[in-house]
Amino acid sequence: MxxxxxxxxxxxxxxxxxxxxxxxxxxxxxxxxxxxxxxxxxxxxxxxxxxxxxxxxxxxxxxxxxxxxxxxxxxxxxxxxxxxxxxxQFSPKKNPSQQELIEIIKNSGIVEHYGVPTQSVLKPAGKKIDIVLINATSSEWVGGKFSTPEEYGMQMIDALKLLMKAAGASKGAIVLRSDDAESISAFERVKFEGKQLQVSPLIGNRKIGYYFKDQNSDIVVVSQKRIYGKSILNFFTYNVTGRKVPPGCVPADVGVAICSVKSAKAVYDAVNEGKxxxxxxxxxxxxxxxxxxxxxxxxxxxxxxxxxxxxxxxxxxxxxxxxxxxxxxxxxxxxxxxxxxxxxxxxKPEDVQRDEAIACTHCAMCVDACPVELIPSRLAVLSDQGRFDECRKMHIDNCIECGECAVICPSKIHILQLIRYAKNAIEKAYEDLPQKESSNLKLGCACGGE
Ligand code: SF4
Ligand code: SF4
Structure with missing residues (x-):
C-alpha cells in the first residue's frame, strides 16, 4: 500500500x-x-x-x-x-565506504524520529557498535513508500546492510511485531543468501543471538509481541538482544544502534538514488x-x-x-x-480532557502502572517543587515517557508533563556543565562507558 x-x-x-x-x-x-x-x-x-x-x-x-x-x-x-x-541533480553512490556512508547520511539530513541524527546513532563518538537493529514494530511506517510487500522486505534487508556497514557492525536484525501479519508475510517472501527468509519469534530467553547461531547468518528477521514507543529504546535493546542498558546509558553503550524503518528507507534512497x-x-x-x-x-x-x-x-x-x-x-x-x-x-471537543488536577491521594496506581518501576507521584512532586537533583537520584532519566501514570491517575495530576519538565531542566544543567561534575549532578554514564 x-x-x-x-x-x-x-x-x-x-x-x-x-x-x-x-x-x-x-x-x-x-x-x-x-x-x-x-x-x-x-x-x-x-x-x-x-x-x-x-x-x-x-x-x-x-x-x-x-x-x-x-x-x-x-x-x-x-x-x-x-x-x-x-x-x-541526485548523485547515487555505488558501493560507498564506511566513511562515505556516514557522510551521505549526514549530508542527506537523515534523523531518527526521536530527534537524533542517524549518523550519530550509527557512529557515536567513542563507542563501538556491533549490532544494528531496524525497529519495524510500528507498522505506521510500512505504508510509506513501498509499492509491494516484497519491495518493502527487500529494501529493508539492503538498508540493514548499509546501516551495518556505516556502523562497522558485524550483525544486524529487523524486528517486526508478531501480530503484524502483513510485514511478516512481506519478509517471508524475500530470498536472502539463496534461502527463503524466516521470521523467528523472540520468546523468553531466546534472543537474536540464538538465531544468529541457529541460522548461521549475520542478518536475521525476528518478531516480538510488545510495541515500543519512541523513547523505549533501552527496553527494546534488552528484549531483542538480552543486553541490559544500565541507568543513564543508551543502547550505544552496550554496542547497539537502533534505526526506524523510516530512516532505513531514507538511507536506502540517499545511497541508491542520491535523494x-x-x-x-x-x-x-x-x-x-x-x-x-x-x-x-x-x-x-x-x-x-x-x-x-x-x-x-x-x-x-x-x-x-x-x-x-x-x-x-x-x-x-x-x-x-x-x-x-x-x-x-x-x-473533538467532547473528547478533550479538561479535568482540573486535584491533590494526590497516594493511591499508588501510578506506581503500579509504571513499566520501569519508578515512583511517578514522587517525581511529579519533586519536579513541581524544582527539586531536580532529587528527581535525578530517583532515576528520572529512566522514564520512557509512556504516559501510563498520567492516564491512570484518578487525581488527573499532570505527571508526564512534570516529569518532562524536570528532565529538560536536568538536560540544561548538563549543557551548562559540559565537562565536570557538579556537586549534585553526576556526569557520565553510570555503566562506565565512555
Ligand atoms: S511516563 Fe510515568 S509510567 Fe511511563 S515510564 Fe515515565 S513515570 Fe513511568
Ligand atoms: S495515581 Fe495519582 S493520586 Fe494516585 S499516587 Fe499516583 S499521583 Fe497520586
Whole structure:
C-alpha cells in the first residue's frame, strides 16, 4: 500500500533549521533566493548535526523564528512555493565506504524520529557498535513508500546492510511485531543468501543471538509481541538482544544502534538514488474521511495537510502532534511537519480532557502502572517543587515517557508533563556543565562507558 501524496502544494513551507537534537543548522540561503527541490538550505556545523533541504521550488520569503511542533520557536527558512518540479541533480553512490556512508547520511539530513541524527546513532563518538537493529514494530511506517510487500522486505534487508556497514557492525536484525501479519508475510517472501527468509519469534530467553547461531547468518528477521514507543529504546535493546542498558546509558553503550524503518528507507534512497530527506510519511487521526497515512513535504504547515485531507470537522477541537497520549498540543496550525513528526491528531471537543488536577491521594496506581518501576507521584512532586537533583537520584532519566501514570491517575495530576519538565531542566544543567561534575549532578554514564 502506497501512502497518499498531498495533492495540493502549500502556498509556503516553513523549514526549521533545527529538526534534530543538537545545534541549529547555518542557513545557506537568504531572503529573495530561488531554491529547488532537494537543495541544501541549512548546513550543519558538527558531526552530530543534520543538514536541511528545501522540499519545494520557490523563493525564500524570510528567515525568521517560527512556531515548531515541539512548542518552541525555531529559526526557520520560509519559502513561497511555485509549481516547478525542478530538483537538484541526485548523485547515487555505488558501493560507498564506511566513511562515505556516514557522510551521505549526514549530508542527506537523515534523523531518527526521536530527534537524533542517524549518523550519530550509527557512529557515536567513542563507542563501538556491533549490532544494528531496524525497529519495524510500528507498522505506521510500512505504508510509506513501498509499492509491494516484497519491495518493502527487500529494501529493508539492503538498508540493514548499509546501516551495518556505516556502523562497522558485524550483525544486524529487523524486528517486526508478531501480530503484524502483513510485514511478516512481506519478509517471508524475500530470498536472502539463496534461502527463503524466516521470521523467528523472540520468546523468553531466546534472543537474536540464538538465531544468529541457529541460522548461521549475520542478518536475521525476528518478531516480538510488545510495541515500543519512541523513547523505549533501552527496553527494546534488552528484549531483542538480552543486553541490559544500565541507568543513564543508551543502547550505544552496550554496542547497539537502533534505526526506524523510516530512516532505513531514507538511507536506502540517499545511497541508491542520491535523494536527500525532504519528505516524510505521517499518520493522521480524528479527521473525517482522511487517509490514515500521507506522504508530506517537510515544512508543510499542519493546516495545509488538514485542508488537503478533507479539512477540519465543523466543530473546533484540539490539534496534537505525535500522538494523543504523549504528544504536544498545538496552539496554532501554522506549525510545520518536520523530520520528527510522526502523527497529527485532531480531538473533538467532547473528547478533550479538561479535568482540573486535584491533590494526590497516594493511591499508588501510578506506581503500579509504571513499566520501569519508578515512583511517578514522587517525581511529579519533586519536579513541581524544582527539586531536580532529587528527581535525578530517583532515576528520572529512566522514564520512557509512556504516559501510563498520567492516564491512570484518578487525581488527573499532570505527571508526564512534570516529569518532562524536570528532565529538560536536568538536560540544561548538563549543557551548562559540559565537562565536570557538579556537586549534585553526576556526569557520565553510570555503566562506565565512555
Ligand atoms: S511516563 Fe510515568 S509510567 Fe511511563 S515510564 Fe515515565 S513515570 Fe513511568
Ligand atoms: S495515581 Fe495519582 S493520586 Fe494516585 S499516587 Fe499516583 S499521583 Fe497520586
Amino acid at each position: 502506497e501512502s497518499k501524496r498531498l495533492s495540493k502544494l502549500p502556498e509556503k513551507v516553513i523549514i526549521p533549521l533545527k529538526q534534530h537534537k543538537g545545534t541549529p543548522c547555518v542557513p545557506l540561503v537568504k531572503k529573495g533566493d530561488k531554491v529547488i527541490i532537494g537543495q541544501k538550505i541549512g548546513d550543519c556545523k558538527d558531526d552530530n548535526d543534520s543538514s536541511v533541504h528545501s522540499s519545494v521550488c520557490g523563493e525564500v520569503q524570510s528567515i525568521e523564528m517560527a512556531p515548531h511542533p515541539d512548542g518552541n520557536k525555531v529559526l526557520s527558512v520560509i519559502i513561497k512555493t511555485n509549481d516547478s518540479t525542478e530538483t537538484v 536527500p530527506y525532504y519528505e516524510t510519511v505521517i499518520s493522521l487521526e480524528g479527521l473525517a474521511n482522511c487517509p490514515s497515512q500521507v506522504l508530506v513535504r517537510i515544512g508543510t504547515p499542519f493546516k495545509d495537510v488538514i485542508e488537503a485531507c478533507g479539512g477540519y470537522p465543523a466543530e473546533s477541537g484540539k490539534l496534537i502532534a505525535n500522538g494523543m497520549r504523549t504528544g504536544v498540543a498545538q496552539y496554532t496550525d501554522e506549525v510545520p511537519v518536520t523530520k520528527t513528526t510522526t502523527r497529527i491528531s485532531f480531538q
